[in-house]
Amino acid sequence: MVHVEKTINFMGMRKTALTISFILLVISIGSLVTKGLNLGLDFTGGTQLELGFEEPVNLNRIREVLGETGLENPVVVLFGSDTEVLIRTQESMEDEEQRRIERRLVELDPQASVTEVRRVPSEMVDFTQIVQVSGVSEEQLRESGLFSRALYGSVRFDTVGDSVEVAVERSLDNVYISYLMDAIAEATDSRLELRRSEFVGPQIGEELRDEGGLGLLFALFVVMAYVALRFQYKFAFGAVLALIHDVIIVVGIFSLLGMEFDLTVLAALLAVIGYSLNDTIVVYDRIRENFRLMRRGTTEEVINSSLTQMLERTLITSLTTLMVLLILFFMGGELIRGFSAALIAGVVIGTYSSIYISANLLVSLQLTKEDLMPPPKEGEDQEPIAP
Structure with a gap:
């Protein structure tokens, strides 16, 4: 039997912890529904x-x-x-340049506008785009200096019907x-x-968003299958619900604070899943071991004993990780600030969820020693055949 001098009663606060988690989830989901995410250019x-x-x-x-x-x-x-x-x-940049051209056209004639911007035919090798303008004459455009060679490179004007087509060497962007x-x-x-x-382009951003979401769902499915095979299905439910809990709260923090959510933050969420899962697996391994070693004690007592034994290891790992992440957050620059912020939130919430979500759910699911007993081998219960 594993001897622990002083056992911390973690499960004594299980209902309070569930209440806190419920409130955080409601706030996070409410913010996501009402405010949404401040999506970055990647999306x-x-x-x-x-x-x-x-x-x-x-x-x-x-x-x-x-x-x-x-x-x-x-x-x-x-x-x-x-x-x-x-x-x-x-x-x-191309749309902005088109709007800039239109603002300058209005100064020539209030009725003038850009009617079309298109790529040039393949035979016009010295030009890249054609800007079709209506409401002004070719002579007005030439004299205005709107399409200056300093910005547009070579320029060619052609009158086509009521419009003027301006072929430019440099693209509008x-x-x-x-x-x-x-x-x-x-x-x-x-x-x-x-x-x-x-x-x-917005289409590429939409694909990245969809594929990133599918990646998160696939990661959660793989985690559930892995934990169920290594431990038992009750452990799998606890691990996956804890990961969902962590991801929703981290994303909710970004929504609530209006922080930019880009691909680096999505990568951080996947890292949070890995970190939180690793912490949960270590805790689960100790719980399973103690269920087999401790002959007496309720489910809550075995879990409290296991969490107490793992507390020092969990705190040291989390604190050393947080020290590095805090340095990255304050000194790593703007580009990785969102990444480090997501990991900081994920490490803190992941450490909490390993104790008060993953282990807590084992109590709610009424885990017993019988759940962890290995199945009898085939023919083990049969009477031996007499010689």
Whole structure:
């Protein structure tokens, strides 16, 4: 029999813990239903720019410039160092350039507008896009300087019926990026260069969201099957419900605080599942062992004894993990802040759920020693055949 000098009565607070978990789940689900998630570009689609400056710049000034150019709620953060800036926006650079052209067309004629933007035919090798404009003449467009060679490269004007088709060498998204860089350089009085630009389409973002959700569900199914095979089905229910509990609360925290939810956070959720499961498996292993070693004691007493024995190991593991995550959160930069925040919440909640959800449910499911007895071997109960 395993001897424990002082056993902590964890299960004495099981009803209080269930109440706390219920309240947290209600708040999380309520926030997800009413506020939803602040999805990042990975899921919604948009544009990301990485700019390099010669010297540190004022991020607030860059945000002001982007707002003045028409971008709504852009995200501007430092990337790696105080001279590297990351700009993320849900707007399409091509759509923004089209709107900028339309604003300038209205100055020429209130009836003028962009009727179509399309790719050029394959035989026009020197051009990339055609902008079809109505409401103004070809002569007005030429004289206005709206399609300047400095931004658009080679430009060709053709009158087709009542419209003017303007073939441009540089694509509209690249034109708008150059326009933004010129505006930022002028406002900050600093030289800069474009390190990288990428666009995520909304269709790709939708696929990432769906596949990520399916990945979470598949992970939970595999966990349930694994625990059921290694232990017993009551353990499987406890493990999976604890993981669902952890994921909902972590996602609810992001919804409640309005933090950006992107692919790094989704990866953190999968890591939380792995961490919480590992902690739960260690606790379950000790509970199973003590059920077989302790000849006396109720289910609650065996679980209390097991949790007490594992407390030191659990706390040391969780605290050392949290120390690393806190350093990442405060010193790792904006790009991994969501990732580290999700893991911090997941480690804390996962440690709690290993005790008060996983183990607690074993009591609710009335786990007994008979549930853990190995099945009799075939022919074990048969009478031996006399010689």
